[in-house]
Amino acid sequence: AQSVTQLDSHVSVSEGTPVLLRCNYSSSYSPSLFWYVQHPNKGLQLLLKYTSAATLVKGINGFEAEFKKSETSFHLTKPSAHMSDAAEYFCVVRQNYGGATNKLIFGTGTLLAVQP
Amino acid sequence: NAGVTQTPKFQVLKTGQSMTLQCAQDMNHNSMYWYRQDPGMGLRLIYYSASEGTTDKGEVPNGYNVSRLNKREFSLRLESAAPSQTSVYFCASTPRGGQVNTEAFFGQGTRLTVV
Numbered sequence: 001a002q003s004v005t006q007l008d009s010h011v012s013v014s015e016g017t018p019v020l021l022r023c024n025y026s027s028s029y030s031p032s033l034f035w036y037v038q039h040p041n042k043g044l045q046l047l048l049k050y051t052s053a054a055t056l057v058k059g060i061n062g063f064e065a066e067f068k069k070s071e072t073s074f075h076l077t078k079p080s081a082h083m084s085d086a087a088e089y090f091c092v093v094r095q096n097y098g099g100a101t102n103k104l105i106f107g108t109g110t111l112l113a114v115q116p
Numbered sequence: 117n118a119g120v121t122q123t124p125k126f127q128v129l130k131t132g133q134s135m136t137l138q139c140a141q142d143m144n145h146n147s148m149y150w151y152r153q154d155p156g157m158g159l160r161l162i163y164y165s166a167s168e169g170t171t172d173k174g175e176v177p178n179g180y181n182v183s184r185l186n187k188r189e190f191s192l193r194l195e196s197a198a199p200s201q202t203s204v205y206f207c208a209s210t211p212r213g214g215q216v217n218t219e220a221f222f223g224q225g226t227r228l229t230v231v
Contacts, residue, residue: 009156034219043224044159044206090158103174104149104208104220106158 002027004093006107014115019063019078021110023091026072033074034092034104035065044090050074061085086114118142122207122223129197129230137192137226139207147210148190149174149220150182152203159206165190197230204228 007022025031035047048059055067061084065076074091091107120141129135141148146167151159151174161174165184179201181193190209194201204227208220 044222046219049219103161103164106151106160108156108158 002031002093002105004091004105004107006089006091006110008110009108010111010113012113012115013081015083016080019076019081019085019112021076021089021091021112023074023076023107024072025074025091025093027093032094033065033067034094035059035063035074035076036090036092037087038090038109039087047076047089081112081114083114083116086112088112120207120209120221120223122205122226124226125224126227127229129194129228131198131230133197134193134195135197136194137205137207137228138189139191139223140189141207141209141221142188143209143211143221144187145209145221146187146212148184149208149210150180150190150192151206151208152176153206153225154203162192162205197228199230202228202230 003026005024013019033050036044037047038044047063048057048065050057050067058064063078065074067074088109088111090109092104094104123138149164150162152162153159160176162176162180163174163182165171168187171182171184183191204225206225207223210220211218
């Protein structure tokens with residue numbers, strides 16, 4: 001079975017400081033991993049995805065994530081937070097077992113607050 | 117460039133009323149999904165449809181039914197709404213269920229309140 005754990009439900013940073021949102025996954029097969037962002041009262045937007053190519057993945061708005069198989073982690077980082085980064089972030093796993101449908105499993109989300 | 121379109125955006129129901137949430141995608145995607153989002157719980161899968169003509173239960177199917185009307189449309193029906201179904205509902209689609217490298221595309225959500 002596959003699952004994903006977001007280790008922090010809330011993270012608060014100051015504008016201009018680094019962001020780290022932590023995600024650990026469990027998967028019996030090689031997974032695909034995604035980070036989505038949701039701004040207040042909005043839909044979900046894809047930030048980046050890992051699909052077994054490069055382990056360091058760059059996404060939109062300066063975010064990146066590193067796939068570490070030995071640690072079963074896929075943490076999201078950004079060198080310098082901006083006020084517009086305040087949102088909820090979801091780590092998502094999709095298991096590759098070649099079935100007809102490989103469902104997306106969501107973490108419970110991390111709410112990022114950015115202080116001026 | 118519509119992508120995934122959900123209607124309505126907001127709805128208030130009384131306990132016991134029924135309603136159908138509509139979802140349509142114009143990307144020729146094979147697979148479609150319904151999720152509900154509740155505070156602190158992320159998104160949980162209600163039902164999905166791997167392809168036209170097939171539907172399957174997800175994590176939290178009780179109290180819901182779905183119809184994959186054609187390749188474009190996937191509706192979610194609440195036959196007798198309950199306050200526990202107060203949530204934000206998202207429809208999503210993917211090009212083909214077996215392609216794990218592809219992300220899902222989401223609608224803007226339907227905020228449903230059952231009183």
